[in-house]
Amino acid sequence: MSTPVWLRGIAVAGLAVLVLPLAGMLTRVRWSTLGEDLLSPTTLQALWLSLLTAACSTLACLVLGFPLALVIARASARLAAVLRAAVMVPLVLPPMVGGLALLSLLGRSGVVGRPIFEATGLSLPYTTAGVVVAQTFVAMPFLVITLEGVLRTSGQGHEWVAASLGANRWRVLTRVTLPLVAPGLVAGTVLAFARAMGEFGATALFAGNSQGITRTMPLAIYTAYNGVGVSQDSALALSLLLLISAIVIVAGLRSWREEAVR
Amino acid sequence: MSTPVWLRGIAVAGLAVLVLPLAGMLTRVRWSTLGEDLLSPTTLQALWLSLLTAACSTLACLVLGFPLALVIARASARLAAVLRAAVMVPLVLPPMVGGLALLSLLGRSGVVGRPIFEATGLSLPYTTAGVVVAQTFVAMPFLVITLEGVLRTSGQGHEWVAASLGANRWRVLTRVTLPLVAPGLVAGTVLAFARAMGEFGATALFAGNSQGITRTMPLAIYTAYNGVGVSQDSALALSLLLLISAIVIVAGLRSWREEAVR
Amino acid sequence: MSTGARGTGATDEGPRSGGTTHRGSGLSAQIEVERTAFTVRADLTLAPGQRLALLGANGAGKSTILGALAGTVPLSAGRISLGEAATERVLDAPGRRSVPAHRRAITLLEQRPLLFPHLDLVGNVAFGPRSRGSGRRASRDLALEWLERVDLTDHARQRPYRLSGGQQQRVALARAFAAGPSVILLDEPFAALDAETVPRVRGMLDRELTRTGTTAVLVTHQLSDAWDLADTCLVLEAGRVREQASPEHLVTAPRSRFGARLAGFGAIEGETSAQGLRVEGVLLPGRPDPGSPPRRGVRALGIASPTDVELLPGTADASLASVPGRVIGVRASAGRVLVEADNGLIADVTTQRATEVAGQGLPVVGSRLGFAPRSLRLVGLDVP
Amino acid sequence: MSTGARGTGATDEGPRSGGTTHRGSGLSAQIEVERTAFTVRADLTLAPGQRLALLGANGAGKSTILGALAGTVPLSAGRISLGEAATERVLDAPGRRSVPAHRRAITLLEQRPLLFPHLDLVGNVAFGPRSRGSGRRASRDLALEWLERVDLTDHARQRPYRLSGGQQQRVALARAFAAGPSVILLDEPFAALDAETVPRVRGMLDRELTRTGTTAVLVTHQLSDAWDLADTCLVLEAGRVREQASPEHLVTAPRSRFGARLAGFGAIEGETSAQGLRVEGVLLPGRPDPGSPPRRGVRALGIASPTDVELLPGTADASLASVPGRVIGVRASAGRVLVEADNGLIADVTTQRATEVAGQGLPVVGSRLGFAPRSLRLVGLDVP
Amino acid sequence: SGGSSEGSKGSDAGTEDVKQTITIFAAASLQGPLDDVAKAFTTAHPEYDIAPIDYDGSQALATQAIDGADVDVLAFASEASLDPLTKAGITDSSEIFATNTLEIAVAPGNPKKITSFDDLTATGTSLVTCASEVPCGQATDTVEKATGTTLKPVSEETNVTSVVNRVSQGEADAGLVYTTDIKAAGDKLEGVEFPESKQAVNKYPVAVPTKAKHAEGGKVFEKFLLSDDGQKVLHDAGFGAP
């Protein structure tokens, strides 16, 4: 069934809101120094770190978030409401406050972090692992909320059939539930990955900003942008790079289903 | 079908990742001055502004984002991939860069903003409308991506039936498509609303930080947090307030469907 | 022809509200749709109020044809138009934008009920009238009336997921009819209904179609449905029309293999001769069908009523004009017992003593017996 | 009793691979499930390999019972156990955690095909064997074999959405059987199948059930299904068992209203007297059913075969022992023509000249005629 | 002055007898002292009003000013951050109104016993500094170069506040921040002065955009900031004289 023309008009307007600012940004890029800005070793290091940490935290989001989404989708209406509200927490907090919360839990002076630090000398802040934790904290709600919506829409009929054919719960999960919610799963994963790639506030506060260890692209961009007297050129160049690499990866991820499921 | 026990274990771990940092944060709140911090007129002004702008931008996201999601979900695989990548743009940009992009498009010196400003003297930055624009730009992708996933999962069978019963496209949309994707729509709306409530970077840069006009809660928190000599107490108190009000609103939004759709 | 000979009278049960009698539209369609294994091709012409039954094996293309008429399946070639020559509205034609489903005034009842899960039964049934502009009140009343007709008044305020399969199907039926289309397409509407409900609902729909003059296309696997509701039957095989006949004719003298099976006749293939059909060296007595007599000496189908087939204990016996067959089914209905063989013949053994045949009890599935048709009706194998 | 009298022999068509013959489990169930309008209550006991048919009107509770056995519908009370006394495994009982569906070795074929949309047909059918631990190769081979049996080899590598409704149903059947359950529950498995396919598939499944000794519960609206596949029939009405009988008995001498209708008999209610049944002042000849004879002078059901009912041009005529009836359906099958009346009786008019009855052509729906049953079989109204 | 916020961003005050409202963009590190200065200014010059001051990173403020934000006074944390504005022709002159020097911030009681700049390189001492792109980081670089020491910070923060917070929360053992920051942190931090800090004095410029709406008011405020009254407030907050 085709969508009405006027609806498509609105869709184009919506797209414009999202894309035109980027076009505007391109007008400010200084192309002459672009190559130089992009190919510096520190830039590439930051990019690599961003990709690595975003991939790790997306994985963590999947591993922790899928079960959580499943539990919420199958819970009673009341319990689901409570759980959903809990999941919303990191979503609503400005990322900087999220960083603060993480510090107060896992920092060297944190409720959990202090005893660990005192006993072992290990702590999460200023480490790449810390970046992953911060990104996971910030990105997971996106996965959970998206997935829960799809799980609810897709229903359980096919799962019952699979169980009745002798599939244990693990098999039902991996061979039926997961493939059936694939579009939503991909959507959620993309959101989480994108959010992790763009994450700045919580990372800056929790993990710090140390080149090669915790300085991801957004931190590099912010640092470049905040550079005194330096024009915004390199910040813009870095943004462009971040954008392109994220889009390339997301496009690679597109194992979207070709046809509607039923 | 119940979820396996070990899966529930992981779900609990996932929940802990999201909720425990908040608990950690509570240990840092100084309760003695809490009331004072919260009830000051400037705080309430910021809260009101946050709610107002987030509501407006969520509405804008819905109006612009639903058609966009529908178009993507119904587009051919190739076109859908392109559109999806375009939608991803603001998702990946660190919000501050988003602000820069908005400025370069709509600012007084921007590609579109300058002619308008020169002709009419009107401009978006530093106005409440500017905050809404920034929030819409940042929050819309969440709605679009979430909704597209659900639209794909839900299929078109019921829409065909409705059309065959004589329903025109508008009626099909409002009476069939929308209710069927309600869980995903709610999820996407919640995500967008939460993202708008927590939005900081793009707003700060595009709309500025002017009390009563553009200083939303996250900016107030930032201002409090970054204020020299000001302790983090009021920043924490404000975060708490933001959190609670967001959760109350989201809980109020929960017109989640009680039963799975089919 | 407009309305069926069997579907007359009985306007006393018409709806109390629901507006004036309307007339269905005529319909003319040349359909061509590519499917995985073959192309579905069919030419249909329906006069206003005419009722066509589509019969055929699973996957023959029946639902595809309905989808093409309703606008849910795109044509790869062909043309569909509504109304008579003067007022003709082209719905689909090469090089034209096809008219969207909601502007066709054609309602399709799909094979699955596809009830709207977010609406209660009243909401579901009232959807059509509301969509076509009726007021809220009038639509609700009409919905309640239709729910009463399909005997679901008790569940009027429930959501569809709380209904049984057959009940859901009945709601879908009510919903389709309540929309008041000028052409209605029914895809196996009675498949999930119980034996007691089928004739009752069928009778009710027959009267409704007659009263409103709605044009209808019915897909079914039950000849009784076609008998009660249709003027004309089309038998499809692998996307092509193999037989077109009135239900009376199809029931009494089918001319295709599938038609024969549907009408409860046995059919066996052989070579025509002057006296009948030669099968595996045995000459079975038979006469050419007057409608489509096959030439002599060609492969042809011999069709026999079960009551005309005698069951013999032995197997082949040329002198008795019997062919051997392995029993693949023994069925009973309404006091009759039918024995089906893998050679395509069916024998009615109600009046034969079972012991005479198999020595003990009824014939056993898998046993080999002789089947002796007393008179075959011979038809060509390549009916258009 | 273990396997049906009709389902014997014919192991020659058994699968070439697929392992050794296994025996089904016995099953014993006291089921109680709350539904919207009533509580479904049924006690079932099945010996290993026994086959039970559940019959009943739409919404009678058939699917509910299957769901309870499979573990998809929670019991509100009762108890379900698998196996004989010594090896009994309690699946559901008050105060116990119910055994999850995948550990029951009970496979349910639901009313909707519910194929896995993301797997091709082979993947769908191989799902069960894979889940129960067969290797990839063996499962695929078994799947292909089953697809051949339901005649879908051509579509083996296609996704389900490209199949017709009946083809999907056949895949679902193949999938359920390929899982090799010890108890199989079939919910209207043949509803979407065409008339030619039904007996073929039914015969194949019959042999398969016999070969493997699988215990089966079949829900159907077609008595012929029960006849071919089941040992025992349960007739449900509004959640309660109204009649339990062998298919032979149900076909020849049904004892409930629904059973009578299913078997193609007419049934009329009246008051018993010494000579028969008094209906609207007319005494209709009849004899008490030997199995469940009603007392004299109570409300009872008189059941008559259509061939025993004569159609008279006039309406009521006490001297001719006829009751009036409005014609609500005229049906034809296999050369017979049946006329159904709103009073519950059915008359076979095949041998009566139609003109004698209605003056011209066949009787018209809606016309009022006299129905004279020559002999009613009288049964009590309150069969347990 | 709260009610005047509207006029500050909206259209020009229409009538003459309405007070001029001055809009100020200021570096985040001036938050607090500058508010006090503003209060003192409005008392001394009741003919003016001051809109709530926008505090943010110098770069963000510069971006907004270049984009055409209505602003009358710019008070930044380093001279370099004014450069883009000068280049864009927004401002043509500026005055230094305060200076600031680095100090080592440690937790109260100085648990790691840090007394000199060299102690910062000791192993087992986690140090945080500002990133070299931002003013306090540039100062740190200068000191490093002057002393020939190479610091190994665990994190290079993009603003001073983060450094302050990390040390005051115990997430780091030491940090390099401004004297004013330590003063403002009260008893949460202890400062360790070191002589090398004199090598890198940070200068705070103030400028009035040439096309400011209330350029005249801006000039008056600028003058007040440089006057003894203004300087006293800044001095109390720990700033050095220009």
Ligand SMILES: Nc1ncnc2c1ncn2[C@@H]1O[C@H](COP(=O)(O)OP(=O)(O)OP(=O)(O)O)[C@@H](O)[C@H]1O
């Ligand atoms: N979406 C589709 N795309 C391609 N081929 C299809 C599609 N749906 C069905 N087919 C094929 O088209 C043929 C006709 O299908 P159709 O649904 O019209 O059959 P049908 O006559 O309605 O059968 P049934 O009695 O089983 O409902 C089948 O062989 C099927 O495999």
Ligand SMILES: Nc1ncnc2c1ncn2[C@@H]1O[C@H](COP(=O)(O)OP(=O)(O)OP(=O)(O)O)[C@@H](O)[C@H]1O
């Ligand atoms: N999920 C449900 N919750 C509550 N009641 C239900 C539910 N599903 C069905 N029912 C009710 O339970 C009764 C029995 O339903 P069931 O599906 O068992 O009927 P059935 O005998 O299978 O009928 P059919 O022949 O139409 O498939 C029906 O009256 C129905 O309204």
Ligand SMILES: [Mg+2]
């Ligand atoms: Mg079909």
Ligand SMILES: [Mg+2]
């Ligand atoms: Mg059912």
